Amino acid sequence: MRSNCSVYIDAGYLLASAAVRVAGTSLRNGIHVNYAPLIDQIQTVAQEYSGLPLLRAHWYDAAKDAVPDAQQQRIGELPRTKLRLGRIGMDGLQKGVDLRIGLDMAAHARNRIADVFILVSGDDDLTEAVEEAQSHGVQVIVMAVPNANDKPHAVSHHLIRAADEIALLPGTVIDETVMRVEAPPVPKQLPVSQPAIVAQPQRSIAPQPAAVACPTPRDLAAAANRAPAAAPTATLAYSSVTGSAGRAMPGFTQEDEAECTPDTIDAVVDKVVSTFVHSASADDLAQLRRDRPSIPRDIDRALLLDAAQVTGVYDLSEYTRYQLRERFWKRVLSA
Known part of the structure; x- marks a missing residue:
């Protein structure tokens, strides 16, 4: 053979x-x-x-x-x-x-x-x-x-x-x-056909509105994260993928806190959020905002995998997971 x-x-x-x-x-x-x-x-x-x-x-x-x-x-x-x-x-x-x-x-x-x-x-x-x-x-x-x-x-x-x-x-x-992936472009507003204007004495013609610029991914993120009038605007702490907001996380040790520094957590979160915003549509961003505090599984998995790769720790503590998810929402809401 x-x-x-x-x-x-x-x-x-x-x-x-x-x-x-x-x-x-x-x-x-x-x-x-x-x-x-x-x-x-x-x-x-x-x-x-x-x-x-x-x-x-x-x-x-x-x-x-x-x-x-x-x-x-x-x-x-x-x-x-x-x-x-x-x-x-x-x-x-x-x-x-x-x-x-x-x-x-x-x-x-x-x-x-x-x-x-x-x-x-x-x-x-x-x-x-x-x-x-x-x-x-x-x-x-x-x-x-x-x-x-x-x-x-x-x-x-x-x-x-x-x-x-x-x-x-x-x-x-x-x-x-x-x-x-590039975010799908938002089409520019097409001008509405106007009938021909015949010059008339002692009448002025209103200026035409300026062309509408195509919004950037940052503009889309800001629009998607804009809270409705009746919604609370405070940043929510997040404890797990399906956990509740605002729950205190007592009992952590200095070893837990040293596992992943705040700067490292911020770097991981910033990269995941910027990639998501870069590839997401306005509807995706709005859905993410509506589903808060639940984090989509693929995003949560990326947060944990990226942090594990950076730190070399593949069984992240609950403290690190909590910090990643909490800062994710802070970053999304401030985008």
Whole structure:
């Protein structure tokens, strides 16, 4: 049997890391992805790096009730690409994705479908799957996504130690297939057709109004965050994604407070908010304002992932989570 390589792509890691490279934060709705060329280029890189023909690439993502959406269906129809889906739980989090990757790698290694596995992920939970595949004589290469400085982004130290080799996906693969989302432009007001004006003695013609300028994302954010007359205007403290505003958070230690400095928290929050405002429509911003104090799951996840990446602490304390969410609302309301 001829030798092959097989690719395992953790879509959550790939897209979040690509978003950090392109937009500066892991917020996925801040980017637009051309999936077909992205996957095709990853397949090409895998063959060139391993020196072996590709058997297939496996794309791991999550969907509601594990039913693929339209985009995921198109991914599953790509040549030599196998779609593997976990679920999105009631809490909005992915379920079963890491387990599917681990089970597939273990089964494929036992059956020796390929001699080299290339894993596009940085998840610590896949360490044992890597070691299980290696025990069956398979070489496992972890291929990381580069950050803006062309360094591996968010790869677990345990995964680095377990892998046979750490490779870097070329930055051009991301730069050519992933783009930062631009907010849809607000159309300029079109002039209303006016009937011809016949000059009349002793009458003056009122000046025409100036053209309406297209508002910037900052203008849209300000408009969306403008409180209605009957609404309170005080900034609300926020304790959790579905928690209540204004609740005190007693009992924190100095160690909790030292985990993530105020400047670091501000930097993370500013990047997430600016990316969201840059890519959101006026309706999106207004909906965010109406849903306060609930933070959309994708935004909350980006806040936590970005903070974890900056601090190197992947189990953030409740104090840090509280501060991130509280300052998120302060930043949104002051935008």
